[in-house]
Amino acid sequence: MKIEFVLNEKKQVIQVDPVSRLLDILREDFELTSVKEGCGEGECGACVVLMDGKAVNSCLIPAGNIEGRHILTLEGFCKTERYKIIEESFLKAGSVQCGFCTPGIVMSTESLLRENPQPNDNEIRDALSGNLCRCTGYNMIFEGIKLAAERGKGLW
C-alpha cells in the first residue's frame, strides 16, 4: 500500500506492505542505521524513535500506523541545539559505553525533556524504563540526563 508520512521533517511517500515494521523501513529503505535492533519485540528500546513527539519502539510499529505521522530519528534530531546539549552532557557524565543502546536513549531523553524539562530522579528512571543498557548500570545515564536538563534550561 501507499503510505505518506513525514520523516525527519521531510515528506515521504512509500509503497510498502502495511505490516512491515517501521524499524525495517527506516533501516533498509532509508538507511537510517542509528535505529538499532536489539530484540525485535519492544523490550530493549534500541530502536526508539519519536512518533509525533512521543518515544515509540519502531520494531512494534507496523507501516500502516505511520500514515500522516511525523517520525523523528536521531539522524534528524542530531542537527538540533538540544541534541548538542545532550551530546556534551552524555560525554561529560560518561553515559556511553558500547553505544548500541545510546541512540534509543538519546531519543527517549528528548521525549522526556519535551514533556518535562526539569525531571526529578524518579521521572528520569521512569522515562528510561523501556531502554535496556547492559554496560553502564544506568546511573551515569541518569547523570547525563540531569546535566542536559540543567545545561539546556530554556531549550525544552
Added chain:
Amino acid sequence: MKDSISKPIPRVDAPAKISGEAKYIGDIRFKNQLFAKTVRSSRAKAGIVSIVKPELPEGYFIVDKDDIPGINRMRTVVSDQPIFAEEEVNYIGQPILLVVGPEREMIYDIISKIKIKYRDETPIFNLDEAEEKGAVFTEYSYSKGKPEAAFQDGLKIIEDEYHTGLQEHVYLEPQGMAAEYRDNTMFIYGSMQCPFYAEGALKDVLGWGSDRIRVIQSITGGAFGGKEEFPSLTACQVAVASLKTGHPVMMIYDRDEDIICTTKRHPSIVCYKAGLDRKNQVIALAIDIKFDAGAYSGISPVVLQRGMFSATGVYNFPHLSVRGRNFMTNNVPSGAYRGFGAPQTIFSMEMLMHNLAIKLGIDPLDYKIRHLLERGEPTCTGGKIWDEVKLPEIIEKVTAMSDYRRKIQSNGKYKGVGVALFLHGCGFTGNGEQLIKGKIILKKNGGTVILKVSSVEMGQGAETCLRKIVAHTLLLPMEKVTCETIDTGLIPDSGPTVASRTTMIVGGLLRQASLELKDRWNESDNIEVSRVYRHPDYLRWDNDTFHGDAYPTYSWGANVAEVEIDPITCEIDVKKVSAVYDVGTPIDETTLTGQMQGGIVQGIGWATVEVMNPSKGKLKQHNLTDYKIPTSMDIPEIACEFIENPYEFGPFGAKCAGELPFVGAAPAIAAAVSNALSVPIKNIPITPEYLMELDKHED
C-alpha cells in the same frame, strides 16, 4: 602543569555513538551481499540419520560440513566443537548448516522445507546426572599445607554446598559477522573481542596461512566475554559460505537465536569441608568445584582454573585442598563471561564465611577479617602476595560510607545489610601471558603517534585509556595519538581483549614503549618502537602442579549492599551498594566508574532476577521478555570509590579493573538478604520462590 592520569577526559569513541553515526556490523552493507541463517539441532543428543534438502532456487545455497576445506573444528583451548555438525548433535541449537541467499523471506521458506531425521540418544542435563555418569571433561586439583593431616587433628568439621545459575551476557548488540572473499584473501568483519582468536580458527578451517586472512573488528556493541571465543565459530561459518558462494555473506543473529545458541556463564556447585580449631578459626578447607561446561569443552578448562585459583577469595587458610571438575552435559556450551569462573567460587566462599560466622554467633565482617590474606603470605596456590594489601583501609572506607556497623546492629526484619570482600587476579591465568607474549608497536609519524595493538574497544573504554597512557607519557594532546584499525593484517597480536589484561598488560607495554619514544623523539620523524611482554622475573609458576604465582598481582574490593524484602512477594529491592576498589591507579576515573557501576548492576542481575532454566536441554528463557536483566527501575544508588595502590609493572601503577566489580555484588546482596530474613543463602539467583522455600524450612 601536568594533570593526573586519573583526571577524566571525554571518551574518544562516544561522539559517534551518541550521534548514531557509529556503524556496527549490522549497519554495513556489501555490494551483492547474501544473508545467512543457521539451521540448528532441535535435539539435545542424537545421531543425524539424514538431511533432506529441497531444490534450491537460483542464487541460494546450503553450506555445511562438506564445504569446509580444512579442519571442521573451532580452534580454542580445546578444539572440540565442529563448525557444522557431522554425524551427531550434542545440544539444542548446535549449528548444522547455513542457508544463504539474497532474500531473507526465501531463506526462511527454504529452511522450513529442510527435513532432518534424528536418532535420539540419552542426554545428560545437569551436574548431578553428569557426576553420576562420570561425564567429566577436565579434572584438576592442587593443595597447600597438609590438609589431610589437619582434618585428622580434632578439628570441628562443617560441610556446606553452594549453587549458582546460568547467566546470559545480553550484550545489547547481538552477534554479527560478515565475510568477503576477494583478491585471494578472506576478509572477515564482525563484532568481536579477539581478532587473533578468529584468525587462528580460520587458519584451521580454511587450511590457509595468515597471509590470506584478514580479520577486521567492527564497532562492538558489548561483549562481557560473550564475544571472546564464540565469534570464532561464526567467522568460520561465514568464511566458508563466502568461499562457496563467491559473494560477501552477512550473518546477524536476532535476539532469540543469540540467547538460544551462544555461550553462557557456567552453572556451578561448590562443596566445602571446613575444619575449625577451638577458636573457630578455619584451619583446613577442602573445596570441590563443579562447573557445567555444556556440550563442548572449548574454553572451559581455563575458566575452571581461574575459578580454582580464586577459590579462597581474600583469605588465608593454612591447609587447603582444591579439586575442580568440568562436567559434560547436553546443555548449550558455557564459555567466557566477565569474571571467568571466579565469580562462582568467590560467591560461594563469601557465603560460606558469612554462614559460618552466623552459625558461630560472630559478626560476619569480623569473622572474615580474622582470616584475611596479608602481604608476604602465600596465595592459595603457594605463590606469594608480593604487593601491598590495602584491605583494612578498603574495609574501613566501605563501612564508613555505608554506616555498616550501625546498620548490621539495627536492621529489622525484611531489611538487611551485607558485606563482601573480594579480589581478582590481574591478567591471564597461570602461564597464559608468557605463552601469548603480547606484542605492541608505537609509530611516530611526524607530530603524531599511532598505536598498533589488538586490544579492542567493546564499550569498556580501552581505546580512550590506551591512547591516554601514550598521550600522557609523550605530553601530546589526545588527537595526536590514534589507534590503528583493528585489522589482523595491520596490527601485531597483543593478545585477546579478555581477563582484565588490556590496561595493565597491553597498557603497560605501551607505557614502556612511550617512554622509549619520548627519549628518542628528536631522532627522526619516523620512529617505530615495539615491545613484547616479559613476565616479571620474581614470579614462578608450574603449570603441571598448579604451584606458584597464578597471577602477577591482584586487584581488591569490598561491597556493602542494603536490601529490603517484600514480606508478601519475597521480592528483593536492592536499595544501595557502597563499593571501594583498589585497582592500582585509575587511568580515567569516569571510565573506570562506568566499569564499576555496570559490573555491579550485572552482578545484581546474576544474584536476583536473571533466571535461566534449561528444561531437558532446552532453555525456557529465550528472549528479553522472559529473561530479565536489571532495568532503570531496578537499580540502587551506587557509591563507588577508589583507593590508590600503584603497581610497579602497571602503566602509571594501574592494575586490572573490568571484571572485579562483577565479582563482589552477588555475595554482598546475598549476605544482605540473609541478614534481612535470618536465613542462610546458598543459591543464586535468589528468587522469591527460593526465599519462600527457605522460609518454610525455617518454620
